[in-house]
Amino acid sequence: AQSVTQLGSHVSVSEGALVLLRCNYSSSVPPYLFWYVQYPNQGLQLLLKYTSAATLVKGINGFEAEFKKSETSFHLTKPSAHMSDAAEYFCAVSYAGKSTFGDGTTLTVKP
């Protein structure tokens, strides 16, 4: 069975500060891992995905995530937050065509 835990339901950073959103997973098989972003009144869209190639994955809008098998983690980072990054972020693990999502982290960016 697969599961995902996102640490921190709300994260607040200042504009220009580092963004770190935490995700830990549990999977009985090598995982496929994803980060999605949801802007207000919209569906989810893919930020980046890990599919067993490079452990450091770069995504859209300057985000990246590092797969660490020893820590069962896939944390999302961005060096410098923009106001437009304010949204809800979901980590997901996928197997056999089904995804399991974390509870989400709402990112607030303060001016």
Place this chain on the structure above:
Amino acid sequence: DADVTQTPRNRITKTGKRIMLECSQTKGHDRMYWYRQDPGLGLRLIYYSFDVKDINKGEISDGYSVSRQAQAKFSLSLESAIPNQTALYFCATSDFGTSGTPGRNEQFFGPGTRLTVL
């Protein structure tokens, strides 16, 4: 035009009414999914379909049913709506892909349907 569309976008109904939410996609994907989103609970899978003749229950299928009318269409029905089915509902699609490895490919989401059951 949007690749995954959902109708209606908003719906208010009363307890006991039958409701159908519709999803259409132009991405040519075989796999389609229905999720509900509740604050603080992430997305939970209601039903999924890997092709027209394949329908599977997700983790919270009680009180819901689905119909896969065509590769491009996947409808979700609430036979007798109740207030705790008030939520945001999302349809999503996915491609099996050329890798032959299930789960490798991301899902593409519709804009959601906000359902309120009074």
